[in-house]
Amino acid sequence: MAITRPDFPLPDVADELVAPFFAGAAAGELRVTRCRACSAYVWYPVEACPDCGETAIEWVAVSGRGTLFSWAVVRRAFLPAFADRVPFVTALVALDEDPAVRLCTLVVDLDLDDDLAFDRGIATLHADAPMEVVFRPLRFTTVPDREVIVPMFHLARGHES
Amino acid sequence: MSAPDWGHAVDLRDVGGEVAIVGIGETAYSKASGRTATEIGAEAAERAIADAGLEPADIDGLAWSGAFPGFGAAEFHAHFGTDHELWTTPWGGGMAWAGTVPSLAADAIRDGKARHVLNVFAVAWATQRAEMTGGPGEVHAQQSLKQNLEVPFGWFPQPIYFATIMRRHMLEFGTTREQFGAVAVTLREHANRTPSAVFHDKPLTLDGYLGAPMLADPLCLYDSCPISDGGAAYVMTSVERSRDLARPPAVVLGVGEGYSGSGTHWSQQRAFTSTPQVFSAPGAWAMAGVDPDDVDVLTCYDPFTIASIMQIEDMGFCAKGAAGELAASGGLRFDSGRLPYNTHGGLLSHAYVLGIAHVVECVKQLRGTADAQVAGCEVAVYGGYTGHMASTLVLAKAR
Numbered sequence: 001m002a003i004t005r006p007d008f009p010l011p012d013v014a015d016e017l018v019a020p021f022f023a024g025a026a027a028g029e030l031r032v033t034r035c036r037a038c039s040a041y042v043w044y045p046v047e048a049c050p051d052c053g054e055t056a057i058e059w060v061a062v063s064g065r066g067t068l069f070s071w072a073v074v075r076r077a078f079l080p081a082f083a084d085r086v087p088f089v090t091a092l093v094a095l096d097e098d099p100a101v102r103l104c105t106l107v108v109d110l111d112l113d114d115d116l117a118f119d120r121g122i123a124t125l126h127a128d129a130p131m132e133v134v135f136r137p138l139r140f141t142t143v144p145d146r147e148v149i150v151p152m153f154h155l156a157r158g159h160e161s
Numbered sequence: 162m163s164a165p166d167w168g169h170a171v172d173l174r175d176v177g178g179e180v181a182i183v184g185i186g187e188t189a190y191s192k193a194s195g196r197t198a199t200e201i202g203a204e205a206a207e208r209a210i211a212d213a214g215l216e217p218a219d220i221d222g223l224a225w226s227g228a229f230p231g232f233g234a235a236e237f238h239a240h241f242g243t244d245h246e247l248w249t250t251p252w253g254g255g256m257a258w259a260g261t262v263p264s265l266a267a268d269a270i271r272d273g274k275a276r277h278v279l280n281v282f283a284v285a286w287a288t289q290r291a292e293m294t295g296g297p298g299e300v301h302a303q304q305s306l307k308q309n310l311e312v313p314f315g316w317f318p319q320p321i322y323f324a325t326i327m328r329r330h331m332l333e334f335g336t337t338r339e340q341f342g343a344v345a346v347t348l349r350e351h352a353n354r355t356p357s358a359v360f361h362d363k364p365l366t367l368d369g370y371l372g373a374p375m376l377a378d379p380l381c382l383y384d385s386c387p388i389s390d391g392g393a394a395y396v397m398t399s400v401e402r403s404r405d406l407a408r409p410p411a412v413v414l415g416v417g418e419g420y421s422g423s424g425t426h427w428s429q430q431r432a433f434t435s436t437p438q439v440f441s442a443p444g445a446w447a448m449a450g451v452d453p454d455d456v457d458v459l460t461c462y463d464p465f466t467i468a469s470i471m472q473i474e475d476m477g478f479c480a481k482g483a484a485g486e487l488a489a490s491g492g493l494r495f496d497s498g499r500l501p502y503n504t505h506g507g508l509l510s511h512a513y514v515l516g517i518a519h520v521v522e523c524v525k526q527l528r529g530t531a532d533a534q535v536a537g538c539e540v541a542v543y544g545g546y547t548g549h550m551a552s553t554l555v556l557a558k559a560r
Contacts, residue, residue: 003294003302009317011309018309044306044426049441070332070433072324074315078295082315090315090377092428093327104316104428119187122378138313150313 007143008083011150017045020059026149030064030133032101033057041098064133065156066093069102073122081140089122093131093153108134109154130156167431167503168549170429170440171418176267179447180373181403181410182384182556184213184396185521190359192510193287194390201392202232209394215277217225217241220396222275224253224262225282228300232281232392238414248275254513255282257418257545260552264416266397276398282517283392290388297388301425311428322427323465324380330434330467331379333482338379340485341466342370343511347493348463352506354495355532359389360510372468384466386508393517395524400559410559411524411541415449417441417553436468437551438475438544443555446477451540453477456555458535459500460519462545463507472544473500476553495533504533519543523556 005012012020021088024031033042035049036056048055071091077083089107094100110121137147188201188209202225210217217237225233234247248269253262259282266278274371286297293299298318301307311317316325330336349365352358365383373382403410419440432439446452453476461472473484473493478500487493493502505511505522512518523541525531533539538558545552 002292002299003308008294008308009302009312011313012305015305015309017305020308037227044310044429050422070325070329072321072328072380073375074321075374075378076376077313078318078320083313088315090321090325092316100429100431102428104311104314106314148313152314 007146009079010143010146010148013148020147025135025151028135029061029153031059031061034060036064041101062095062097065096066131068129068131069094081142084141106152108152114117132156165439168419168440170444173264173416173418175448176264177414180263180267180270180397181400182395182524183398183403183406183410183411184209184407185524186212186393187393187521190357190389190391193295195308196285198231198283198285202281205283205392205394206279206281209396213396217243220279222248222269222278224250224280226254226258226512227251229254231283241251253280255517256547257552259516259520259548260543260545260554261416261418263397263413270399273512278397279394281394284514285390287388287390290511308483319383320376323467324377326434327467333434336485340489341384342367342378343488344469345370348503348507348510351495351504351533352510355505358506358511385415386464386513389512389514391512391514392523409528411556412559414557415445415555417445419551421549433551436475436546438472441551442476442553445555449555451555456540456542457538458504458541459502460522462516462546463503463509468546472546476544495535501535504531516545527556527558
């Protein structure tokens with residue numbers, strides 16, 4: 001069945017399982033889930049820790065630093081909402097606190113401080129490049145008058161090339 | 162090296178040598194046909210039953226994919242005008258289940274619940290595409306974690322998942338676009354020899370591949386399969402019963418089944434550039450008593466070139482990271498004498514009918530009736546890889 005939620009593909013910030021992630025982003029904090037019992041990071045958020053079985057899952061703030069695990073330069077929109085956004089870079093960033101935790105994210109600021117074209121910007125991306133989080137509003141023209149602050153990532157300063 | 166622990170194998174009963182595929186049927190494979198999956202499934206079923214030399218009333222077991230309603234027991238009876246009792250399972254049809262359903266059929270046949278089991282799969286996604294959110298990605302978009310933590314960031318649908326996996330494979334193993342291109346070109350050459358293939362009359366060169374538009378760099382148009390309408394079916398019975406039937410049986414020697422521990426969340430799979438064939442294939446080789454070296458034809462579920470590369474490695478046909486070289490050296494060609502692979506063209510160039518035509522191609526190769534026939538084919542294998550599941554089906558000529 002097609003997705004009919006009117007603000008799709010914005011995230012559903014009321015969804016209990018992920019609400020703290022977006023509340024954190026709105027507060028300028030990157031939050032992921034961890035097991036209170038064994039302290040292992042558990043991502044994605046789940047009901048019970050897969051390592052020790054405890055249900056004491058808590059949201060904790062992390063540094064927002066990570067490395068570029070892999071990425072794709074999206075040139076064709078697979079959803080109408082992305083039609084005016086291509087080309088863009090979607091990526092997996094592995095968190096410094098536990099590289100097994102990978103965030104799906106948008107890589108931004110590829111044109112950096114000068115007029116580098118997008119294609120030159122993506123040429124600066126490389127395996128395991130240090131990344132840092134920025135919190136930006138996500139908007140789609142197909143969802144008028146709505147935005148959600150989400151964590152995006154850019155190359156860590158000093159590692160642009 | 163310790164055993165991989167990012168997934169697990171299913172401990173299946175040894176069904177080697179118990180059952181065989183004795184009938185196959187296919188519909189036309191096409192772009193949007195305007196037909197429903199039910200119509201397509203009925204036609205495939207009809208043809209498979211006829212190919213086996215049986216009547217619809219002889220079919221007393223029916224398998225389909227529960228995730229793809231279209232041709233189940235009610236539709237079977239409505240189409241054939243029958244009302245007899247059917248043993249049924251929704252854990253069949255296409256995708257990885259096309260490789261594991263022979264194990265379920267073997268149990269049903271052993272237990273006397275069925276004598277002739279029909280497995281059917283049909284899809285009309287090309288016709289339905291405009292109504293789906295993200296096409297075949299719709300089922301993923303419906304999962305709340307993906308809908309909230311992946312889709313908003315553009316990490317959706319499958320072409321993006323596999324573009325990201327493809328890039329990591331390139332970074333880890335030095336796999337090149339030319340090597341992925343060799344997979345696409347080889348499969349297109351096989352499709353060019355196969356009249357029923359959607360891309361039968363459309364040649365593809367490596368230059369054509371390299372110059373094609375990027376969908377999600379590094380994944381280009383020809384790394385990705387089309388959306389198709391079509392279906393196929395096959396009939397299974399005991400090896401003993403198969404001796405009375407017209408067609409040479411394709412004997413099920415081994416079945417394997419494995420799962421990734423991170424479910425269908427590819428983003429979190431620890432062994433990011435591997436498939437659960439790591440867990441599925443070893444069990445199938447052991448049950449069948451064959452090695453990868455004994456395999457004459459391999460077909461794998463190949464929505465993207467990277468899915469071929471990874472499964473060929475993970476099933477043990479070469480070292481991890483070496484499948485790109487195998488492809489680029491021509492080793493996947495039907496006439497290579499090495500690893501004839503997706504000899505009908507695969508999902509990539511034959512049709513996106515989600516694996517069922519791969520099993521049919523294995524049977525044709527064993528019968529000696531394939532369009533790109535491999536000389537002296539004795540052992541043919543299907544590798545299914547869909548979602549977090551992998552299956553391995555080893556078929557052989559009767560000995």
